Amino acid sequence: MKIVTLEFKNDTDLDLLVTLTRRLDGEIINIEQINREPGRGPVYWLEELAKKGGIKDFPDPSKWQKEQRIDKKLLSR
Numbered sequence: 048m049k050i051v052t053l054e055f056k057n058d059t060d061l062d063l064l065v066t067l068t069r070r071l072d073g074e075i076i077n078i079e080q081i082n083r084e085p086g087r088g089p090v091y092w093l094e095e096l097a098k099k100g101g102i103k104d105f106p107d108p109s110k111w112q113k114e115q116r117i118d119k120k121l122l123s124r
Contacts, residue, residue: 050076
């Protein structure tokens with residue numbers, strides 16, 4: 048079984064997907080309506096950060112990655 052999450056901008060595309068799902072003998076598990084304010088996506092928030100001067104103190108990403116990374120144990124090594 049595979050579960051796919053999709054986001055549609057208009058109801059026409061959603062209707063097409065529902066029709067296709069039924070034709071393929073699939074099942075619609077859940078349809079949600081999410082009310083998002085226009086202009087409040089990731090780009091909006093990055094622009095807001097930039098207006099305020101951006102991030103002043105950002106740690107070294109390489110150091111953070113080394114601290115977070117967990118190497119896999121390889122059987123052959």
